Amino acid sequence: MNIVEKILARASGKSSVSPDDVIFANVDKVMVHDVSGPGVLKVFDKLKNKGVDVSKLWDPTKVWVAEDHFVPSAEKISAENIVKLSNFTKNYGIEKHFKYGMGQYGICHTLSHEEALVMPGDVYVGGDSHTNTTGALGAFACGLGHTDIAYVLLNGKIWFKVPETDFFKLNGKLPEHVMAKDLILKIIGDIGTDGGNYRTMQFGGTGIDAMSVESRLTLCNMTTEAGAKNGIVEADQKVVDYLKSRGASNAQIFKGDNDAQYANVYEYEASEMEPLVAKPFSPENISVVREAPSVELDKSYIGSCTGAKYEDLEAAAKILKGHKVKIRTEILPASISIYKRAMENGLLSIFLDSGVTVGPPTCGACCGAHMGVLAKDEICISTTNRNFPGRMGHVDSQTYLSSPMVAAASAITGKITDPRDLQ
Amino acid sequence: MKGNIIKYQRDNIDTDVIIPGQYLKVHDYAELATHAMEGLDPDFHKKVKEGDFILSGKNFGCGSSREHAPIALSHSGIKAVLALSFARIFYRNSVDGAFLLPIEIEEDAYNGIADGDEIDIDISKNQITNLTKNQTYSMKPFSDIIGKIIDAGGLFNYKP
Numbered sequence: 184m185n186i187v188e189k190i191l192a193r194a195s196g197k198s199s200v201s202p203d204d205v206i207f208a209n210v211d212k213v214m215v216h217d218v219s220g221p222g223v224l225k226v227f228d229k230l231k232n233k234g235v236d237v238s239k240l241w242d243p244t245k246v247w248v249a250e251d252h253f254v255p256s257a258e259k260i261s262a263e264n265i266v267k268l269s270n271f272t273k274n275y276g277i278e279k280h281f282k283y284g285m286g287q288y289g290i291c292h293t294l295s296h297e298e299a300l301v302m303p304g305d306v307y308v309g310g311d312s313h314t315n316t317t318g319a320l321g322a323f324a325c326g327l328g329h330t331d332i333a334y335v336l337l338n339g340k341i342w343f344k345v346p347e348t349d350f351f352k353l354n355g356k357l358p359e360h361v362m363a364k365d366l367i368l369k370i371i372g373d374i375g376t377d378g379g380n381y382r383t384m385q386f387g388g389t390g391i392d393a394m395s396v397e398s399r400l401t402l403c404n405m406t407t408e409a410g411a412k413n414g415i416v417e418a419d420q421k422v423v424d425y426l427k428s429r430g431a432s433n434a435q436i437f438k439g440d441n442d443a444q445y446a447n448v449y450e451y452e453a454s455e456m457e458p459l460v461a462k463p464f465s466p467e468n469i470s471v472v473r474e475a476p477s478v479e480l481d482k483s484y485i486g487s488c489t490g491a492k493y494e495d496l497e498a499a500a501k502i503l504k505g506h507k508v509k510i511r512t513e514i515l516p517a518s519i520s521i522y523k524r525a526m527e528n529g530l531l532s533i534f535l536d537s538g539v540t541v542g543p544p545t546c547g548a549c550c551g552a553h554m555g556v557l558a559k560d561e562i563c564i565s566t567t568n569r570n571f572p573g574r575m576g577h578v579d580s581q582t583y584l585s586s587p588m589v590a591a592a593s594a595i596t597g598k599i600t601d602p603r604d605l606q
Numbered sequence: 607m608k609g610n611i612i613k614y615q616r617d618n619i620d621t622d623v624i625i626p627g628q629y630l631k632v633h634d635y636a637e638l639a640t641h642a643m644e645g646l647d648p649d650f651h652k653k654v655k656e657g658d659f660i661l662s663g664k665n666f667g668c669g670s671s672r673e674h675a676p677i678a679l680s681h682s683g684i685k686a687v688l689a690l691s692f693a694r695i696f697y698r699n700s701v702d703g704a705f706l707l708p709i710e711i712e713e714d715a716y717n718g719i720a721d722g723d724e725i726d727i728d729i730s731k732n733q734i735t736n737l738t739k740n741q742t743y744s745m746k747p748f749s750d751i752i753g754k755i756i757d758a759g760g761l762f763n764y765k766p
Contacts, residue, residue, distance in 0.1 A: 217631075218631065225633050226703075235762070326671040328671050328699035330673060334762065342751060342761075342766070344749070376665060376668055377618075377693070465618065552627055556628075569669060571623065571669060572623055574622045574627065
């Protein structure tokens with residue numbers, strides 16, 4: 184069995200599973216945030232009206248709660264949602280609630296790895312489509328809607344159809360100025376936004392072995408944009424060390440069998456990779472940066488679970504150091520822990536000296552929520568994950584998706600710029 | 607099940623146009639319905655009638671896991687979405703929450719059915735009849751578990 188089949192077999196109490204088997208998997212960890220949490224509570228209300236007992240969760244110690252989409256509270260409805268979350272965690276005895284303004288908090292997917300909340304081999308479900316991110320720790324990590332999350336919270340299990348797995352193999356180490364974001368954009372361009380639908384996208388090969396855990400998180404994060412059920416990288420010593428450094432002493436290497444089967448194998452040569460952008464209005468609409476349209480940008484946005492991890496900020500700082508930005512540029516570290524490291528290591532000074540506005544951790548403008556949304560006809564280059572019409576604000580705004588290095592280089596010139604071409 | 611078609615002849619209708627991100631904080635179903643399809647068709651909420659169906663191309667509902675998407679459509683009156691294919695989370699949210707039927711169709715139905723046509727969906731026969739044009743098309747049958755969850759009226763009523 185491959186790693187996903189092994190995880191789902193273990194979680195469903197079976198000796199083996201195959202693609203297309205329908206199973207009920209026991210869940211190891213569950214996440215809700217300030218959008219899915221109130222949605223789940225609405226499902227609880229409906230159940231209560233039908234006489235279902237919703238007074239207790241199956242296991243509050245396996246649940247954690249993030250505040251990320253509309254925080255710090257954008258206006259009164261989002262403020263009320265935050266109050267609902269606080270009442271939820273208090274009433275149900277959930278201790279892992281990362282509250283803004285009270286130490287560590289941030290984007291849910293970022294917390295999953297920064298706080299070592301998910302272990303290799305876990306079945307982890309979250310009320311957010313980018314839950315796929317955490318598959319980079321070697322877990323089966325999958326996004327679900329409110330009804331399914333409510334079901335998990337009450338029953339501790341959920342149905343899955345065992346997915347077919349496609350294996351994406353990267354040969355060799357990515358060149359300087361080419362980031363994991365460029366690789367995943369390339370892959371989505373090749374297979375399309377439904378190329379991974381219902382499937383697992385697994386990454387491996389010497390290039391992935393050489394990658395940092397954070398880069399692998401970027402890859403798995405955007406498997407969602409190919410429609411994948413989950414993205415995954417087998418956990419190696421790097422992952423174990425990463426989790427141990429964040430306090431998880433029980434992290435262990437977990438891999439598929441040697442005779443693991445894959446539906447398709449795609450090979451990529453790292454030496455052939457270049458900085459890319461996804462043009463409006465789809466993540467599959469890929470162009471090499473050097474051949475991208477010569478548009479006047481209004482804004483550069485470096486944020487989100489995709490593009491504001493510590494290494495993303497470090498990459499942006501390398502480009503921005505000693506330069507001034509020519510367009511509005513916002514950098515929003517994805518968690519307080521990342522924010523603090525960026526401060527301690529001098530990144531925030533580089534950003535501020537270059538003219539960037541540094542904001543608090545939030546999903547913010549990535550999903551058009553608040554903190555820098557786009558006006559009609561505005562054009563933005565962004566380290567985020569989606570560029571559908573209206574994604575970051577007005578339905579007639581435009582977003583180009585890129586790596587943090589490309590977003591930083593473009594902030595300096597005001598045009599879509601390959602960091603290798605920066606003077 | 608009879609109803610009239612609202613057709614969007616395009617692929618990849620994503621959750622950001624079905625219900626834009628700014629409304630994710632809203633959990634009032636009736637209010638969500640007033641913003642359904644706003645990113646693509648701002649007049650949708652004025653023209654949709656109870657019992658209508660949406661017809662569209664490939665990968666309907668791609669993007670986010672927001673259950674707001676099937677909720678907004680369902681509370682607008684939409685009983686089924688017919689599409690060449692569906693993104694996985696939209697599909698399971700529609701079924702597990704019993705909001706609407708996601709019906710996978712073939713090219714003949716996609717091309718043969720026009721905006722405004724009245725159709726009849728017969729799930730027991732996996733058949734769609736175009737009452738306006740007097741044509742029939744097949745629909746892809748639901749998988750075993752999906753059929754059972756639909757019959758039960760959603761995941762919470764389903765007994766594995």
